Amino acid sequence: MSTLEVRDVWHRYPDADAPALRGASVAVADGEMVSVVGPSGSGKSTLLRVAAGLLRSTSGEVLVDGRDVADQPTERRDLTVMFQHPLLFEHLDVAGNVAFAPRLAGSGRREARRCARRYLRLVHLEGMDSRDVASLSGGQQQRVALARALAAERGALLLDEPFSSLDRELRASMHDLLVEVRAALAPTILMVTHDLDEAALAESSVVLIDGRVHQHAPMTEIYRRPATVAVARLLGGFTEIAGTVRDGVHHCAWGRLPVAAEGAGDGAAVLLVRREALRLEVDADLGAGPGIGARVVRRRPIGTRVVVSLVGDDDSPLEVELPVGEDVRPGARFRVVLSDRRAPQWAVRDERPGSAAPALAGEPEEDTRRPVVDGGRSSVGPA
Amino acid sequence: MSGAAPGIVAITVVAGTGMAAVVATSVGLMPLYGKPAPSLDGWRSAAPDLVAGIGESLLIALPATVLAALVGFLLAALMLGGGRAASVVRLACLAVLAVPHLVGATSVSLLLSDGGVAARLAAPAGGDGWPALVGGPWPVATVLELAWKESAFVALVVLAAVAPGHRMRMQVAAGLGARPVQRVLRVLVPTAAPAVGAASLVTLVYAIGSYEVAWLLGRAVPEPLPVLAFRLFGSIELTDRPAAAAAAVTGSALALCVAVPALAALPRLRSLSTGGAP
Incomplete structure (x- = not known):
């Protein structure tokens, strides 16, 4: 296996108003798995396609085992790609598909099929060598696609939303399978996904928003301490409290709240409080300590809990998560307070519209080098 | 299947009635005048011409089909490659399809005959004179005209069959390490094979049954079956x-003899092309 690094990559699609990637960098160590998450149109798939050589970046480097392969076509990059749809070769049977790469590498037919059977066993499809791929279920087809990608035995495996076309149950079984495969083979994996649970399968996750890397950390850390307001919004479940940090204290309409030292320094900052860390007090006007009066707008059940949306007295939107059964009706007034008033809160620099957002680095000139694979059309695709 | 039933009924009635009438005519059961009387006189009188006609028909149809399949596949591959060349080729194919065979045959005659444009352009180079491509011992012009027209047909059929998902298939293959030539040989060719086969079969059957190109560009003797049938009917x-009907029945039988086994083999063409493994 190999290391994979995408360094300061910019990409702009023809006729696009803005770059799809703005200096994005991701590094994956040997045998490590890194996931890339982000909202639709954030540039996740573009990043993966640039790494794979399916798309020519405007600028930046793609390093496989430390070697810059930005000028190399896909087939020479020592990595393989697995897409959202299995895209199995219908003219080949199951083993024929898995044996595709070994055959390309020069293995004889019998040897390649023997190798294919080994990988089919790994994905729990033993005995299905001669099956027509069209006769397989969606989950089985995706297993064959995974076996085919693994059988290529290339340095790194790029997964582009590989399980998003499967239903929840199948996706869960594919997640288990991926864990098994990693335990058995320790492949280097870069996976793009919009599923945060899926992203958590990786050692670390990169949050890509508007073509920029906002955070690269383990998913638990991202959930605990989102680096920006945009990351918090992607994760969902945070209430944003605008204000100013001075000397480790956040001053806002709620009052004064202590902030974690690792967060934003002095200046405009947004407190990001998980909705389950808030509670409602009955009397909206007479509460003590930090908090804010708010009116309930609506309630939305999520399993055994209910999410209550409120509008604060300063017109800020708030969300509080409560057990089902709490008597909270639209129109009622409460005081929203922190469950633990003394715990330091997580504050991030306020980059929201209207605040002083950090300036982006200048966009490099368009690179007019030839596309890598499949003619110029390959440079136009979904972000 | 039930949705196609009206079409199948219409085709069966028209084609079936026509074939029954031609067969009946060939054996004397539908004489132009007089009482119907079973007779093989029509078959007997045309027998030598029928045998020669089968050979001539195959001499035209087989190479024309092979040429059309090869050129058509290459054109389809060009179109699948994308870019400006693909647009030009696609437009050219559509234009060629719109030209009637009769017009195409006339154009080929003006181009390739003894006094045609090509002969005049080649004249200053000297040599032994222009070969008899039109009306000569080998049906070169006929084959070229049919291949020219039908290659556009094959190309568009293959394009329609292969284009969906083509780019992604190529990207997957590249990701598995396939070089451009390997992608063509191991993915594009087997993926396109069923469409090429089906379009070629249509071309072959058409070339066996088409008379106007061979009539304009071919030699007088021997005549391919459709030309023979056309001449005798007139x-x-x-x-x-009855002899004309016998020629028509022979031509139809020849087409069936080619089409039925080919149709049976088509579904297996995909696996035959690779044997289930790359």
Whole structure:
């Protein structure tokens, strides 16, 4: 296996108003798995396609085992790609598909099929060598696609939303399978996904928003301490409290709240409080300590809990998560307070519209080098 | 299947009635005048021409089909490659399809005959004179005209069959390490094979049954089966009608002999092309 690094990559699609990637960098160590998450149109798939050589970046480097392969076509990059749809070769049977790469590498037919059977066993499809791929279920087809990608035995495996076309149950079984495969083979994996649970399968996750890397950390850390307001919004479940940090204290309409030292320094900052860390007090006007009066707008059940949306007295939107059964009706007034008033809160620099957002680095000139694979059309695709 | 039933019924009635009438005519059961009387005189009188006609028909149809399949596949591959060249080729194919065979045959005659444009352009180079491509011992012009027209047909059929998902298939293959030539040989060719086979079969059957190109560009003797049938049907000798019908029946039988096994083999073409493994 190999290391994979995408360094300061910019990409702009023809006729696009803005770059799809703005200096994005991701590094994956040997045998490590890194996931890339982000909202639709954030540039996740573009990043993966640039790494794979399916798309020519405007600028930046793609390093496989430390070697810059930005000028190399896909087939020479020592990595393989697995897409959202299995895209199995219908003219080949199951083993024929898995044996595709070994055959390309020069293995004889019998040897390649023997190798294919080994990988089919790994994905729990033993005995299905001669099956027509069209006769397989969606989950089985995706297993064959995974076996085919693994059988290529290339340095790194790029997964582009590989399980998003499967239903929840199948996706869960594919997640288990991926864990098994990693335990058995320790492949280097870069996976793009919009599923945060899926992203958590990786050692670390990169949050890509508007073509920029906002955070690269383990998913638990991202959930605990989102680096920006945009990351918090992607994760969902945070209430944003605008204000100013001075000397480790956040001053806002709620009052004064202590902030974690690792967060934003002095200046405009947004407190990001998980909705389950808030509670409602009955009397909206007479509460003590930090908090804010708010009116309930609506309630939305999520399993055994209910999410209550409120509008604060300063017109800020708030969300509080409560057990089902709490008597909270639209129109009622409460005081929203922190469950633990003394715990330091997580504050991030306020980059929201209207605040002083950090300036982006200048966009490099368009690179007019030839596309890598499949003619110029390959440079136009979904972000 | 039930949705296609009206179409199948219409085709069966028209084609079936026509074939029954031609067969009946060939064996004397539908004479132009007089009482119907079973007779093989039509078959007997045309037998030598029928045998020669089968050979001539295959001599035209087989190479024309092979050429059309090869050129058509290459054109389809060009179109699948994308870019400006693909647009030009696609437009050219559509334009070629719109030209009637009769017009195409006339154009080829003006281009390739002894006094044609090509002969005149080649004249200053000297040599032994222009070969008899039109009306000569080998049906070169006929084959070229059919291949020219039908290659556009094959190309568009293959394009329609292969284009969906083509780019992604190529990207997957590249990701698995396939070089451009390997992608063509191991992915594009087997993926396109069923469409090429089906379009070629249509071309072959058409070439066996088409008379106007061979009539304009071919030699007088021997005549391919459709030209023979056409000539005998137009003969002032009304007793030639059973022989004309016999030629038509032979042409149809020849087409069926080619089409039925080919149709049976088509579904297996995909696996035959690779044997289930790359």
